[in-house]
């Protein structure tokens with residue numbers, strides 16, 4: 001998924017830096033990915049550590065991580081279910097088609113009409129299977145992850161769901177094909193939460209705490225509201241031109257709250273090592289972070305040049321390259 005702040009391209013660097021500090025053998029360590037998003041960092045440590053604890057405030061992220069992190073043993077017949085979902089007859093009464101496609105008269109165009117109907121048909125069937133206890137929780141989260149990732153590929157947006165495009169773009173005109181979102185299999189069990197970080201930190205402990213909070217005012221809940229709607233599949237009245245639902249407002253996206261929240265998180269963390277990813281354009285400056293962290297132990301900093309791809313809002317077909325710095329702030333708590 002093309003996700004704001006994704007660490008996909010930085011994951012090997014982050015893993016290298018963590019190993020430099022903690023050591024190469026992590027097999028007895030509990031690793032927490034507190035702001036997990038797509039789960040890519042938790043995934044990259046899943047084979048290496050005793051346990052991954054994964055958390056995110058957003059429900060779609062919880063679903064992704066329930067599949068990618070918590071699922072760790074083979075699920076029987078999962079491809080049979082994917083095949084059946086790909087061959088359903090389409091319905092036009094579902095929530096996505098009715099509220100987010102042009103053909104229903106909603107005035108919104110997040111998906112082509114066909115794809116909106118297919119998302120609904122699949123989502124309704126998954127719900128029915130779950131209600132009739134035909135599928136396990138493991139299979140449920142695997143199928144939902146497969147749906148949101150496949151739907152995201154054919155969404156008619158520039159990159160996030162803050163707005164839709166006036167005309168159906170080329171990738172959005174392709175038919176949705178449900179593809180399996182395969183997870184790493186291993187013998188350890190893992191835990192996934194859907195909580196505010198500052199609440200969860202009071203309840204857990206471990207060895208390595210990896211923090212990747214939002215670094216600016218853009219709320220993930222508003223930018224990915226459609227993914228929450230597909231996964232929750234609840235009933236509400238979509239608001240305004242973009243069809244927003246009620247959304248979470250993270251304190252890490254508020255200039256007035258972020259410093260206090262961050263300090264509270266560091267103070268309450270029962271982890272020996274803390275690593276924070278943040279970039280040079282964030283709401284907290286490099287000295288702000290250093291001053292907070294060094295109160296609680298031995299602090300150091302690693303830096304990397306990073307070329308990220310940024311959606312160009314004026315010309316939706318292009319993505320421009322944008323150079324920034326990525327920081328990894330390191331704390332050994334004492």
Ligand SMILES: C[S@@+](CC[C@H](N)C(=O)[O-])C[C@H]1O[C@@H](n2cnc3c(N)ncnc32)[C@H](O)[C@@H]1O
Nearest residue numbers: 005006007035037038056057196197214220250
């Ligand atoms: C920079 S992204 C993380 C990206 C992730 N490392 C990846 O590579 O996909 C920040 C994440 O923090 C989550 N978030 C924001 N505020 C939060 C909070 N108070 N508690 C937990 N998660 C939060 C957002 O939903 C978002 O997924």
